[in-house]
Amino acid sequence: MKVYIRLMLAMMVVLLISACGQTKDQSADEPAILDVKIDVKSPIELQKKTEIACIVTYGKEKVNDADEVKFEIWKQGNDQHEMISAKSKGNGKYAIEKTFTEAGTYSVVAHVTARNMHNMPKTDVIVGDNAGSASKHEESGSDHSHHDDAAGVAVTLHPQMFTVNKEEPIVADIAYNGQPLTAAKVRFEIWKDQMKHEFIDANEQGSGKYQAKTVFKEKGTFSVKVHVETNELHEHQVKQVMVQ
Structure with missing residues (x-):
């Protein structure tokens, strides 16, 4: 019985070490x-x-x-x-x-x-x-x-990491002068290197959050230009995302 318990404890230690090692390797592999x-x-x-x-x-x-x-x-x-x-x-x-x-x-x-x-x-x-x-x-x-009104526009794009050939939401949190910007027309312009630019209309989710779904068909770094329009301003900002 004691031998059996010792064997079980040894197996648990091996499994824990293996799991820790996988976690470290996975973190290291994340671009x-x-x-x-x-x-x-x-x-x-x-x-x-x-x-x-x-x-x-x-x-x-x-x-x-x-x-x-x-x-x-x-x-x-x-x-x-x-x-x-x-x-x-x-x-x-x-x-x-x-x-x-x-x-x-x-x-x-x-x-x-x-x-x-x-x-x-x-x-x-x-x-x-x-x-x-x-x-x-x-x-x-x-x-x-209306461009001089755009100085107070802040755009946060997330997530910054996507999976190739998988439909996922892309979200932009947009603020103007420190407050969530609502009722704006928002489009995502997406491209990689010399690829054709893709335009996607985003839907407002409330509180300055705008979302669309897209599929990245290649791995690598993509540029995403977020176009923001209202009656008072017209702004665009370019962000980068990684696809793996």
């Missing part, structure tokens, strides 16, 4: 996501050097060896876009210095390529004390006259 957060103050003073930066991470790792980091900057209502290469400052930070000479609302996109992935988050900043009124005056009558 990380390239995440980019833009760091810039707003409003920005005119005629003064201002740092525009982003923090690049891959999972829990700070990325200091990105293949390329550039900032695309343009004044809303102006077709001229400026592309500036950023320098690494260490600890995952990449930055440029720019002096703005005209008041208005500007869009800033960080183009980051690292770990065989690409991420391009966007934010809007106000330059000068009277930037809001100046921007509205310059863009009045144009199709983009």
Whole structure:
């Protein structure tokens, strides 16, 4: 009887060790996501050097060896876009210095390529004390006259991990000036590399939550552009998701 009990205890120990090992292996096999957060103050003073930066991470790792980091900057209502290469400052930070000479609302996109992935988050900043009124005056009558309202739009996309060839919901939580944005028209534009872009209309679930279902037919990193429209604003932000 004692021998039997000892054998059972030994088998339980082996099973526990095996289970722990599988858990560690599974965690190690889970691919990380390239995440980019833009760091810039707003409003920005005119005629003064201002740092525009982003923090690049891959999972829990700070990325200091990105293949390329550039900032695309343009004044809303102006077709001229400026592309500036950023320098690494260490600890995952990449930055440029720019002096703005005209008041208005500007869009800033960080183009980051690292770990065989690409991420391009966007934010809007106000330059000068009277930037809001100046921007509205310059863009009045144009199709983009409501863009300067988009500075307060925040989009959170989840989940960030999908399974290939499986229909799953993709959800965007959208806030405007810190409050859930309701009654908006939301579309997901999805693509990978040079693949054809797919557009999917999202349904509102309440409290600023918009959802659609999709099937990713390939593994890899996909870009998802979330288009947000209301009578007052028209905004889009690009996120990245991983399909395995």
